[in-house]
Amino acid sequence: MKFKGVIFDLDGTLINSMSVWENIGDDFLKSKGKVPPDNLSEILKTMSFQESSRYFIDKFHLNLSVDEVISEFNSLVEDEYKYEIELKKYVLEYLKKLKLKNIKMCIVTATDIELSKAVLTRLKILNFFEFILTSGEVDISKNDPRIYIKAAEMLGYLPNDIVVFEDALYCVEAAKKAGFYVVGIEDESAREDREEIKRISDIYIESFEEL
Known part of the structure; x- marks a missing residue:
């Protein structure tokens, strides 16, 4: 299809970072002396940081603000985003290709804006994007x-002029419901x-090399 803009997810789409978040809820609760439920990752899966924070505060009676x-x-x-996390293969090449075609690009992510900027700056790709929109700043989850x-x-x-790139099922579903090519x-x-x-995506790729 011909398109004018691209919305990229960040974690798991452009960067190899999902493993960093795999046990974050468990680690946080254990640091507070709480016992994490066995299905915690499933509970948190589609939540924004604001939603998961409210869940922890309410469920585990934490004397903390969101x-x-x-x-x-x-x-x-923080250290992982500042020093360790890397781009997925062929992402840079694809971004350069889009830039040459004057395709406008942005990022929609649940990750904190400062963490997002830190990793994108270190990887030297921040300037490819018009903006970063986080679920926290608009208080809208990515589902x-x-x-x-x-x-x-x-x-x-x-x-219908925009392509959305996503790796998570609930995000793919949301983007399709909004009428985007995914x-x-x-x-x-x-x-x-x-x-x-x-099944839901318009196309599915294992690597940006395919594009």
Whole structure:
């Protein structure tokens, strides 16, 4: 298809970072002397940081604010974003290709804006993007189609002029509901949902090399 804009997810799509978040909820609760439920990762799977913070505060009776919980989450992964996490293969080449075609690009992510900027700056790709829209700043989770509509408005295009790249099933579903053409991205963290992502996505790729 011909398109004018691209909305990229960050974690698991552009960067290899999902393993960093795999046990974050367990680690946080244990640091507070709490016992994490066995299905915690499933509970948190589609939540924004604001939603998961409220869940922890309410469920485990923590004497913390939402902002304080988010700050602790971020501190647990800060060094990884600043120094360790790498791009997925062929991402840089694809971004350069889009830039040459004057395709406007942005990022929609649940990750904190400062962490996002830190990793993108270190990897030298921040300047490819018009903006970074986080679920925290608009208080809209990535399982809500409205966050993709908001990004489209900020890019200045209609959904049918934009391609969305996502690795998580609930995000693929939300983007499709909003009327976007969706490219499903292979990531190990979504292995259990792989066939459903393939079914829902307009196309599915295992690597940006295919593009």
